[in-house]
Amino acid sequence: MENMNIDEILNKLPCNVRESARKILEQKKEEKLLRDKVHKHVCNLIEPVNINEIEKILNELDKTTWTNIVEERAISLLCGLPTCSNSIDEPKKQKYIIDFEDMTIHENDSEKLKFCSKDCWKSSNYLKSQLFDxxxxxRSTKLVKKFNLSGLSKQNL
Incomplete structure (x- = not known):
């Protein structure tokens, strides 16, 4: 279908369904363009970027996409926050972790292990909480949010 344009496809259909088929094909074409755009953002955010680059694309991201970005960075052993260039350790398989800073023992939260610090983890969750569901x-590409970046940790931005 990628090699054929919409008109070529429609000309092969009966006349009575062409208009509705045109709408569906145009919607699918737009959906593919938007999916590709988001995928490009995910690929770009695997490498560390500055906050200005993220700010430009936040309206095109959603919570699930942000989770995917964090996951991809963790697989590459990079901190899950795209503005941070620190590396992370290989994931631990142990069930409990001792937090010497807080002097507590807690269950292994593998999500937190995708970040180099609590500040990066909090900043990532702060950004994610503001993203579209x-x-x-x-959703409409016309929907635009104003993001509050003031609550982010300044050390890795």
Missing amino acids: QPLWL
């Missing part, structure tokens, strides 16, 4: 291709 739905992906870009399922």
